[in-house]
Every structure is written in structure tokens, then in C-alpha cells.
Amino acid sequence: MATEQHLDDCPIQPVVDIISGKWTAYVLWEIYNGNNHYGGMVRALPGISTRTLSTRLKMLEQRGIITRTVFDTNPPTVAYQLTKKGTALAPILTSMKEWSERFRETD
Amino acid sequence: MATEQHLDDCPIQPVVDIISGKWTAYVLWEIYNGNNHYGGMVRALPGISTRTLSTRLKMLEQRGIITRTVFDTNPPTVAYQLTKKGTALAPILTSMKEWSERFRETD
DNA sequence: CCGGATCCCAGCGGATACTG
């Protein structure tokens, strides 16, 4: 992540910068599929640490991929949602899913 | 790469396992765009080390994404090409490109 | 429940030099 390289000319650089980090794609997948809560993601992604999840969520928010909304219910709840920019990632995610289903196990 | 996690149920796991490594997506992009030679890729990807490129190419070959063909010309040349499995990644790459073009610079 | 802060370490991958 945060390539810092002189690949600005490479036409896929922006998205690679975002999704190439470990766990990032999975986090996006969860949000894309309506799993909008921190705890839910922790449960859905066995193995991820809270630190990593926090880091990813913050990065995605900072880059305008997701929004973080706090509801002052009791106890307070937080919802993560895709922005338009984030929703536009859908074709990538779905084509990733299609490829994965097609080639899971033996080719 | 090589998740080893219990995310086998996650529908995008196979492809994430492949492209999430640093540089991997760029290497695939180059081959997809007809840059089939080792030296050409080194030149096209400023900052990549030969070690990393070798590792990535070997990994991609092992997973059946690309083939490695040696021509015994003088000097011998090597060509990397996408298999059918690799060509099937095209929708992912093109949607990555489209998103990147759309959101490069300010949103 | 939703995280932040800290500590720590394996391993990815960069630099460099060398081979066929």
C-alpha cells in the first residue's frame, strides 16, 4: 500500500494502491455485502486482528471509499457504508468472485 | 499471499490470494498488455527488483495463470503468456483500469 | 459493542553481485 513509486502512469495504480493490502479486499467484500458493522466483520473474517481491521477501515474512509457513521443509541453503534466511489468498485469485486468460483479447485 | 486462513468459504479468496501480493497486479497488467518479456517488464515497472519479478512470475506459472516458453534462438528468449485461466482475469484488470481512470486525482 | 495504543516480530521484498 502507498506505493510511492513512479508508477503514476500505470493505469491501474490507484486501485492497486487500495486493494493490494492484506485483508483489504475481504473487508470491502464484507461491506459490499451488507456487513456494515465492526463486530460482524471480525466474526466474518476469522484471523483478522482488530488492529488490522481498524487500520483498513480508517484507510478506506480516508480515501473516500467508505463512510463511518456513529449513531448515538445506547450503546452507540457504528455503520460503515460504501460511498459512490466505493460502490463503483463493485464490478471489480463481482468479477473477482466470478473468476474465483470458476477456478476454485482444479482448473 | 498464501492465505492459509480459514477463509476458503470467502468467494473471492482464490483471486485475492493471487493478486494481493505487492507488484503482482502490475506484472499481470504488463503481460495482459503484451509485454511478454522479462527485460521489458523490468523496464516497464520502475522500482521492481529482479528478485521480486522472478518470484511473481514463478508463482503465477505455478498457479496456472501464465506459461513460460523458452525459444532456443541465439541468444535464447523467453516469453510469458496468459493461459486461459489467466486470460479470464481480464474483466478484473479492465474494471480496475476503468475505476482508476474514473477516480484518478480528486474525486 | 467499538475501537485506540503499544509492543514486537516474521517474512516480504529491496540492493547488490554473480551466472549461463
Place this chain on the structure above:
DNA sequence: CAGTATCCGCTGGGATCCGG
């Protein structure tokens, strides 16, 4: 040209504890 070998720095991220 097309890699391999070695060495090692650096950072991603896991574990754990703490706070609102």
C-alpha cells in the same frame, strides 16, 4: 538477455491490554 544467490532492513500486522 534472463534470471539466481545472499544478505538484511523495514513494515505489515498479530497479540494483548486499555478506554468510551
